[in-house]
Every structure is written in structure tokens, then in C-alpha cells.
């Protein structure tokens with residue numbers, strides 16, 4: 231197996247692991263009756279599977295082998311909503327670092343088609359990190375104020391919490 235193919239296959243586990251963790255987060259938030267945050271994390275969980283599917287399609291189209299990873303059981307509880315989003319931000323930064331490594335490998339090997347495929351992911355990670363950073367900042371501002379937390383939850387429920395970020399980014 232080519233190094234790059236191997237690396238893309240191992241990257242799949244980052245996407246699936248993030249999807250699984252976000253699903254666990256969505257469940258935890260729903261149990262806390264934070265329906266808006268829960269819905270947002272469910273959407274993020276589904277998005278991560280779509281990311282994996284995009285890379286799988288690339289491998290198949292290039293006649294390269296796909297090896298689906300084993301997914302570990304995700305964390306199941308967090309000390310606070312802010313703590314949960316700290317983790318989201320951390321995971322997204324890890325995914326970005328992994329994408330960057332794939333990009334370097336693709337460039338070193340002169341694999342133009344892989345670079346082109348990865349361009350989409352580079353833009354997507356800018357969006358993902360911007361969202362996580364924004365939500366974290368809002369949660370820090372809210373602090374222990376549950377009215378502020380519920381307002382943000384409501385904005386997520388109405389799909390309004392991140393509209394300003396989506397409007398400035400075409401990658402989403």
C-alpha cells in the first residue's frame with residue numbers, strides 16, 4: 231500500500247472517532263435537556279461521517295484499498311458544557327493537524343489529485359475550528375449564568391447560533 235493511501239486510511243479513524251464522540255456528546259446534552267446543543271452535536275457527528283465518506287470515495291475512485299478502522303468507545307460524560315466544547319475544539323485541532331500531515335505527504339509525492347481532494351478539507355477545518363472557538367468563547371462569557379446558556383441553546387435550536395460564521399465561509 232502506498233504511504234499516502236496508508237495515511238488516508240489511518241486518518242479515517244480520526245473522522246469516525248470524532249463522529250462517535252460527537253454522537254456521545256449529543257446524547258449527554260439531550261439528557262441535560264439542552265436540545266439545541268444536542269441537535270448541533272448530532273449534526274456534527276453526521277458531518278464527520280460524510281467527511282470519512284468523501285475520503286473513502288476518493289480512495290475507491292483511485293483504485294486504492296480502503297481499510298475501515300476499529301472505533302473505540304467514546305467518552306461518555308463531561309463536567310460541564312464548556313468542558314465538552316473544550317474537547318470539541320481539541321479534537322478539531324487534532325483533525326486539522328492530521329489533514330496537514332496528509333497534505334504534506336501528498337505534496338512530497340507530487341500527488342496532485344490528493345492535494346485537490348484535501349483542499350476541501352483544509353477549508354472545512356477553518357470553518358470547524360472557527361465554530362468551536364466561537365461556541366467556547368460564548369460559553370466562557372455565559373459562565374455560570376444559566377439564562378445565557380439557555381439562550382445559546384435556543385439559538386442552536388433555531389439554527390441561528392452560527393449564521394454569521396456560515397455567511398462568511400463558502401466551504402460549509
Ligand SMILES: [Fe+2]
Nearest residue numbers: 245278281325
Ligand atoms: Fe471532519
Ligand SMILES: [Fe+2]
Nearest residue numbers: 278322325358
Ligand atoms: Fe470536524
